[in-house]
Amino acid sequence: MKRKITLKQIAKELDVSVSTVSKSLKDSKEISKDTKEKVKAFAKLYNYKPNNIALSLKNRKTKTIGIIIPEIVHHFFTTVIRGIEKIAGDRGYNVIICLSNNSFDKEVLNLEFLANGSTDGFIMSVAKETQQKEDYHHIQEVISQGMPVVMFDRVIDEVICDKVIISDKHGAFEAVQYLIDHHCKKIAIISTVDYVSVGKLRTSGYKEALIANDFEIDEDLILKIEDVDHSEEKIEEFLKEKKIDGLFAVNEQFAVNAIKALTKLKKRVPEDVSVIGFTDGVVSKSFIPSLSTVNQHGEDMGAKAANLLIDRLENETEEQSFQTTVLDTSLIIRDSVRK
Amino acid sequence: MKRKITLKQIAKELDVSVSTVSKSLKDSKEISKDTKEKVKAFAKLYNYKPNNIALSLKNRKTKTIGIIIPEIVHHFFTTVIRGIEKIAGDRGYNVIICLSNNSFDKEVLNLEFLANGSTDGFIMSVAKETQQKEDYHHIQEVISQGMPVVMFDRVIDEVICDKVIISDKHGAFEAVQYLIDHHCKKIAIISTVDYVSVGKLRTSGYKEALIANDFEIDEDLILKIEDVDHSEEKIEEFLKEKKIDGLFAVNEQFAVNAIKALTKLKKRVPEDVSVIGFTDGVVSKSFIPSLSTVNQHGEDMGAKAANLLIDRLENETEEQSFQTTVLDTSLIIRDSVRK
Numbered sequence: 001m002k003r004k005i006t007l008k009q010i011a012k013e014l015d016v017s018v019s020t021v022s023k024s025l026k027d028s029k030e031i032s033k034d035t036k037e038k039v040k041a042f043a044k045l046y047n048y049k050p051n052n053i054a055l056s057l058k059n060r061k062t063k064t065i066g067i068i069i070p071e072i073v074h075h076f077f078t079t080v081i082r083g084i085e086k087i088a089g090d091r092g093y094n095v096i097i098c099l100s101n102n103s104f105d106k107e108v109l110n111l112e113f114l115a116n117g118s119t120d121g122f123i124m125s126v127a128k129e130t131q132q133k134e135d136y137h138h139i140q141e142v143i144s145q146g147m148p149v150v151m152f153d154r155v156i157d158e159v160i161c162d163k164v165i166i167s168d169k170h171g172a173f174e175a176v177q178y179l180i181d182h183h184c185k186k187i188a189i190i191s192t193v194d195y196v197s198v199g200k201l202r203t204s205g206y207k208e209a210l211i212a213n214d215f216e217i218d219e220d221l222i223l224k225i226e227d228v229d230h231s232e233e234k235i236e237e238f239l240k241e242k243k244i245d246g247l248f249a250v251n252e253q254f255a256v257n258a259i260k261a262l263t264k265l266k267k268r269v270p271e272d273v274s275v276i277g278f279t280d281g282v283v284s285k286s287f288i289p290s291l292s293t294v295n296q297h298g299e300d301m302g303a304k305a306a307n308l309l310i311d312r313l314e315n316e317t318e319e320q321s322f323q324t325t326v327l328d329t330s331l332i333i334r335d336s337v338r339k
Numbered sequence: 340m341k342r343k344i345t346l347k348q349i350a351k352e353l354d355v356s357v358s359t360v361s362k363s364l365k366d367s368k369e370i371s372k373d374t375k376e377k378v379k380a381f382a383k384l385y386n387y388k389p390n391n392i393a394l395s396l397k398n399r400k401t402k403t404i405g406i407i408i409p410e411i412v413h414h415f416f417t418t419v420i421r422g423i424e425k426i427a428g429d430r431g432y433n434v435i436i437c438l439s440n441n442s443f444d445k446e447v448l449n450l451e452f453l454a455n456g457s458t459d460g461f462i463m464s465v466a467k468e469t470q471q472k473e474d475y476h477h478i479q480e481v482i483s484q485g486m487p488v489v490m491f492d493r494v495i496d497e498v499i500c501d502k503v504i505i506s507d508k509h510g511a512f513e514a515v516q517y518l519i520d521h522h523c524k525k526i527a528i529i530s531t532v533d534y535v536s537v538g539k540l541r542t543s544g545y546k547e548a549l550i551a552n553d554f555e556i557d558e559d560l561i562l563k564i565e566d567v568d569h570s571e572e573k574i575e576e577f578l579k580e581k582k583i584d585g586l587f588a589v590n591e592q593f594a595v596n597a598i599k600a601l602t603k604l605k606k607r608v609p610e611d612v613s614v615i616g617f618t619d620g621v622v623s624k625s626f627i628p629s630l631s632t633v634n635q636h637g638e639d640m641g642a643k644a645a646n647l648l649i650d651r652l653e654n655e656t657e658e659q660s661f662q663t664t665v666l667d668t669s670l671i672i673r674d675s676v677r678k
Contacts, residue, residue, distance in 0.1 A: 006402070008431075063345070064452070072411070072417045072420050072421070072436075073414070073417045073418065073420075073421055074417075075412070075621075078411045078412040078413075078417065079412060081411050081412075081438070082411070082412055085438060085440060089440075089445075092347070094437070094448065094449070094452055095437065095438070096435050096436065096437050096453075097411075097435065097436040097437070097438075098433070098434065098435050098436070099420075099424060099434070099436075101424060101428075106428075109433065110433070113403070113433055113435075114435075117456075118435075118457050256625055281621075282414075282620075282621055282622055283621055283622060283625050286595055286622050286625065286626050287625055287626075287627075288626075288627035
């Protein structure tokens with residue numbers, strides 16, 4: 001039997017992106033006529049058949065939920081998975097997980113692969129690169145084929161589906177308000193670049209809290225980091241010349257790195273600088289000083305997403321409007337802040 | 340279209356285990372004639388067809404690797420997945436992950452599900468319950484169908500396939516030898532119950548190191564924990580009346596809980612007690628005192644497992660004997676031990 005050619009191989013052969021191939025085969029207006037013809041001719045030549053299993057199994061229920069997440073070495077995502085697994089198990093569903101590794105192409109391929117008869121629907125948090133490209137055709141495609149999608153954490157406004165988010169902005173607001181209420185006069189933030197939606201929202205919460213308390217927004221006190229893996233040096237450099245007494249970090253890693261940097265710079269936490277992070281990961285509790293943080297309740301988020309998806313799968317006939325569930329965060333106060 | 344009945348539903352209807360149904364349908368000698376007849380009749384009545392997709396797609400390559408692991412909220416497993424993903428990506432394979440949550444039934448269902456046309460082969464670490472039951476028919480079955488399996492970490496001697504392990508015993512030996520070389524006279528171990536193979540091996544390494552140095556083995560200094568989630572109180576109680584100056588823990592969680600308990604008991608680490616853990620997780624480095632530990636090199640393990648599996652998938656015609664690759668551990672010395 002001749003091996004079936006894949007989207008990826010077509011893309012490689014023609015030296016175009018996976019997304020271009022996928023869109024060409026769907027006759028998207030975004031792609032030039034020339035390219036579309038080339039892709040279609042090639043696909044025909046190699047007998048490319050999209051979704052051939054899906055078609056034959058159209059009515060078959062797999063009783064399986066596909067999860068697509070950006071990364072796995074990340075405590076928050078593992079707690080969301082735990083929440084999904086619990087509900088899925090209780091309601092008789094199987095779960096399979098694929099990682100995009102924050103790559104747009106990989107996300108497209110995963111979605112295509114799992115939609116091919118392996119799953120009934122998806123729970124997903126989109127890749128960083130997908131947010132950057134603002135290209136969601138693959139998700140739209142799956143939804144238009146009749147497979148429900150529930151997005152969580154990093155959700156996309158333009159895609160119409162059920163969503164579960166936390167109040168990122170409000171969580172950040174509360175953290176910064178705590179710092180202000182406890183004698184912080186000069187509060188910095190360590191955030192991500194703006195195209196990461198949660199980073200942007202948490203930065204907004206920080207700014208709103210400052211404004212609400214008649215503080216001035218000083219852009220010099222805002223650090224936006226692109227590459228999380230090499231944040232340590234950036235944070236140290238940033239903190240070197242800042243005279244701050246409060247710090248809010250949009251994730252656990254940044255908070256831990258900030259405390260390490262402050263210690264190196266001979267500033268005491270919390271006596272000189274109060275620090276609050278975001279996400280209650282494994283490190284926060286064990287760290288010394290134990291880290292005050294905004295708890296995202298990942299397990300609740302996963303449970304809610306699974307219930308939304310299964311409800312939709314099991315009530316196919318009823319037309320229901322899509323809902324966005326906003327879960328509350330909660331502020332956990334530990335030893336990294338003045339009380 | 341009538342919904343297809345699943346193994347799980349048959350089990351539920353007949354009030355027997357999934358494993359009993361699975362074995363009955365395969366005419367296993369372990370199951371009574373009576374039960375087998377009942378299961379087969381029921382399956383026939385509801386038109387149960389095992390592996391119907393797999394049969395029709397026998398020659399189709401999915402270019403997909405299935406990973407089945409016990410749990411995900413566990414840094415070691417996430418690093419193994421990272422290693423598998425890297426190699427799989429480089430060699431043009433997709434990866435899907437299913438969790439057994441340490442349940443035997445779930446492992447059986449996952450394996451059946453993924454073998455059903457979704458994957459070409461498996462990389463797996465077995466569930467705690469599977470090790471306890473010593474029931475490996477589901478893995479044997481998949482292998483006999485011609486799907487290669489590579490086991491890692493928690494491997495099963497009775498199953499003949501490629502394996503990637505670390506030298507658990509040697510890693511533990513080295514850790515305890517370090518403690519002995521650095522003036523520890525009374526060394527305790529916090530381990531898991533014996534049916535968890537890696538816990539057993541690490542306990543052997545501990546004992547061998549003691550014997551090699553003419554220490555006596557004192558069973559009073561050996562704590563075996565079944566329920567990891569509630570280890571904190573057990574460890575505290577255990578340490579309360581022990582006069583020890585060295586401690587080896589078979590995982591990171593036990594080591595961290597031990598240090599917390601020692602601190603409560605007003606013993607200083609490392610001045611009064613030197614502590615070494617196993618697995619270099621996210622906590623070890625950040626913990627204060629930073630934790631000395633046996634590094635398992637999870638990413639290397641995943642990479643090796645992926646290469647073994649893909650090599651086997653791509654050289655189907657060649658008969659090769661199965662290999663067990665033993666990766667070296669390395670001891671990372673940080674601040675939790677006297678130097």
